[in-house]
Amino acid sequence: MNAKFGRGLIASLTLVTGLSAAATTAAADVTAITGAGATFPYPIYAKWAEAYKAKTGVSMNYQSIGSGGGIKQITAKTVDFGASDMPLKPEDLDKEGLMQFPAVMGGNVPVYNLQGINAGEIKFSGEVLADIYLGKIKKWNDPAVAALNKGINLPDENITVVHRSDGSGTTFIWVNYLSKVSPEWKTKVGEGTSVSWPAGVGGKGNEGVASYVQRIKGSIGYVEYAYALQNKMAYGQVKNKDGQFIKPDDTTFKAAAAHANWEKAPGFYEILTDEPGKDSWPITGATFILMHKVQNKPDNAQEVLKFFDWAYTNGGKMAADLDYVPMPDGVTKLVRNAWKTQMKDASGKAVWH
Numbered sequence: 001m002n003a004k005f006g007r008g009l010i011a012s013l014t015l016v017t018g019l020s021a022a023a024t025t026a027a028a029d030v031t032a033i034t035g036a037g038a039t040f041p042y043p044i045y046a047k048w049a050e051a052y053k054a055k056t057g058v059s060m061n062y063q064s065i066g067s068g069g070g071i072k073q074i075t076a077k078t079v080d081f082g083a084s085d086m087p088l089k090p091e092d093l094d095k096e097g098l099m100q101f102p103a104v105m106g107g108n109v110p111v112y113n114l115q116g117i118n119a120g121e122i123k124f125s126g127e128v129l130a131d132i133y134l135g136k137i138k139k140w141n142d143p144a145v146a147a148l149n150k151g152i153n154l155p156d157e158n159i160t161v162v163h164r165s166d167g168s169g170t171t172f173i174w175v176n177y178l179s180k181v182s183p184e185w186k187t188k189v190g191e192g193t194s195v196s197w198p199a200g201v202g203g204k205g206n207e208g209v210a211s212y213v214q215r216i217k218g219s220i221g222y223v224e225y226a227y228a229l230q231n232k233m234a235y236g237q238v239k240n241k242d243g244q245f246i247k248p249d250d251t252t253f254k255a256a257a258a259h260a261n262w263e264k265a266p267g268f269y270e271i272l273t274d275e276p277g278k279d280s281w282p283i284t285g286a287t288f289i290l291m292h293k294v295q296n297k298p299d300n301a302q303e304v305l306k307f308f309d310w311a312y313t314n315g316g317k318m319a320a321d322l323d324y325v326p327m328p329d330g331v332t333k334l335v336r337n338a339w340k341t342q343m344k345d346a347s348g349k350a351v352w353h
Contacts, residue, residue, distance in 0.1 A: 168194070181282075
């Protein structure tokens with residue numbers, strides 16, 4: 001399993017400037033496409049972008065700014081596509097003239113910084129995670145935590161809660177899960193890409209949360225699994241809906257993802273948290289691409305679709321190597337059909353054939 005991506009990948013996602021006008025007038029001449037949004041999928045988008053540029057010469061330039069920023073930028077038409085881990089509801093898509101489709105699936109994991117305690121050793125329940133983030137559980141040796149972790153010497157140490165400071169789809173997946181398992185969380189805090197946090201400090205992006213947790217002893221945070229692996233962070237087991245304590249990996253993400261019914265999900269609106277099944281990771285989610293149904297730059301839009309078409313066909317192993325779950329063939333067929341029927345140029349001609 002390889003969760004590393006180096007400077008070359010980041011460079012491939014750096015915004016390209018100085019494109020000639022001719023570069024955006026014909027599909028054959030488009031040399032760069034632009035996107036912005038979720039940090040959750042950044043590691044795999046970086047991998048795909050590097051490989052795709054080597055294959056085609058076309059750069060995929062992606063700003064990892066959080067789902068909230070991605071929604072704002074695609075709504076304002078400042079990028080070719082937006083990216084969000086929070087799917088937009090069908091009525092919101094219609095309001096903004098957008099379509100969405102899932103790119104890849106993965107999992108959020110609780111990460112912690114406790115001396116002498118390794119990855120996968122600490123067990124959490126959804127209720128305990130909610131109470132930690134509500135600020136009700138303040139110490140690592142609190143009886144509620146200790147009851148789940150018999151045999152582990154939990155320190156008499158304050159818990160520092162770390163959360164996202166920006167509008168975030170990773171936050172949406174996390175707080176959507178907490179809302180399902182904790183009535184108090186649902187009532188007092190609720191869900192969304194941004195919430196009013198009862199406790200803790202905020203970091204920008206998955207990168208910011210990971211950095212804070214690494215620096216602050218006794219801290220707990222939540223990041224996409226690839227970030228935990230990349231940064232060699234300790235992550236916890238979580239009790240799932242069937243009462244099993246599960247470790248995160250692509251197998252347990254797949255088990256949760258198997259319960260999705262994409263064919264019946266209007267606008268591909270599907271949430272994968274707290275799914276049933278003894279092997280299901282309870283904080284699983286998909287990440288989505290947002291594009292306008294009517295394209296003023298159809299050649300750019302076609303290049304975006306070519307990129308994701310290539311990623312669906314050729315990017316599965318790269319995704320699995322980073323412990324994401326590639327979209328099943330049946331789902332990618334549904335997505336390609338949606339491209340054909342939903343996305344048009346200004347004259348009403350289909351962008352994807």
